[in-house]
Amino acid sequence: MTQHSCWQRGEVVIISGQTGCGKTTQLPQFILEREIESLCGAVCNIICTQPRRISAISVSERVAFERGEKLGESVGYKVRLEGMKGRDTRLLFCTTGILLRRLIADRKLKDVTHIIVDEIHERGMNEDFLLIVLKDLLPRRPELKLILMSATLDAELFSSYFNGAAIIKIPGFTYPIRTHFLEDILEMSGYGLTPDNQIDDYGQERIWKMNKQAPRKRKSQITSLVEDAIREADFKNYSPQTRESLSCWNPDCIGFNFIEYILCHICEDERSGAVLVFMIGWDDISALKEKLLLHPVLGDQSRVLLLTCHGSMANSEQVICSLLMAVD
Incomplete structure (x- = not known):
């Protein structure tokens, strides 16, 4: 396993893998299999953090399925108020908050051998605080292996934060994407925006939300920015109907009618x-x-x-x- 050679130079490895390369589901399994082959499977304890609870649950189910076992055997998960793991669980998927709470009770994570922090580009208070705590923990746990992963990250930035950590770039497979903006959708669909057909109906019990969409004497900041952008943009290649629709667009509305029309x-x-x-x-x-x-x-x-x-x-x-x- 090539990652092992990087660990000879430091205990932190940064994985920059494109979407579809399988890093989230495959890399934890590679590490687990490596530890088993090295006769260290009984003491191996891998924690893989996910930014959302649904990710922790779904990824753990996927990995357990790929390993041909039931969830809660060697692979488990732990989220707030819910979890599934057993005595033989060696790969645990959890949310960032769960790992932070574990650090309160066990500041050295004495039984943990590997920590994988996935999707580190999703910067939040918990995620940033976790990286601070882990950086402080590494000198006191030199045998702890730390892997940081993301599909879209500034790898050099995280590498410098962890004192020149090794970087591994993994190619992936992505489908071609065509980007269409609001003006393109209006042009292709022929839909016409008017001041009246943009008010979203939330029902009488949420009439206050409907009132917020009404034109205001004092424009919101986002409305002013939209109007400035439309004035500066060049829409000469679009039809008069599309240009008229853009001039009527109210960014304070979600656009239920428009979404319904496009979906249909x-x-x-x-x-x-x-x-x-x-x-x-x-x-x-x-x-x-x-x-x-x-x-x-x-x-x-x-x-x-x-x-x-x-x-x-x-x-x-x-x-x-x-x-x-x-x-x-």
């Missing part, structure tokens, strides 16, 4: 597949789903499967949602 356009004119719609919060997610369920095409459950996923949902519901999306 995709269902009727594009090949079958999956569409991800990212919303700001649970109110927007649930309100949009209620609207889509009333649509004659998008609400047809024999043709379209509408799934919601949010951090406030029960883990079982999130897992079912992620599994169904993976199957699709």
Whole structure:
């Protein structure tokens, strides 16, 4: 295993692997198998952190499946208020917060042999604090192996922070991506934005949210920035209808009607597949789903499967949602 040679020069290795290279699911298994072959499997204890609880659960299930065993045997997970691990668990996936709480009780992580911090580019208070604590811990635990991984990171920055840690770059496989901006979607679909069709309906119980979308005498900062960007942009290659729509665009609205129209356009004119719609919060997610369920095409459950996923949902519901999306 090539990573082992890097550890001869330092106890920290930074993995910069492109999406699809398998670093999240394969690298922990490589380390575990290496320890087993070296007759150190009984004392091996690998902790792999994930930024979100659904990631920790789904990745642990995937790895256990690949190893042909039940979750909770050599592979397990631990998230807030929930976990599945056994006496023989040697590879544990957990959230960053779980590892920080463990550090409170066991400041040296005396039984841990390897720590893998995945997705370190997702900078947050917990993630940054964990790196500070781990850097302070390494001189007191020279035998501890630390691996930092991400698909998109400034590897040199993290390397310098850990005193010139070794960097390994792993190629991956990515599908070609075509980027379409708002003006492109308006042009292709023929949809026309007006001041009236952008107000999102949240229902009477959330009338305050609808009122926030009404035009204000004093413009919000984002509205001013959008207007400045539109004035400076060159839309001469777009139709008059598209230019008129952009002049009417209200960035304070999510655009339920527009999303509904585009999804229907995709269902009727594009090949079958999956569409991800990212919303700001649970109110927007649930309100949009209620609207889509009333649509004659998008609400047809024999043709379209509408799934919601949010951090406030029960883990079982999130897992079912992620599994169904993976199957699709």
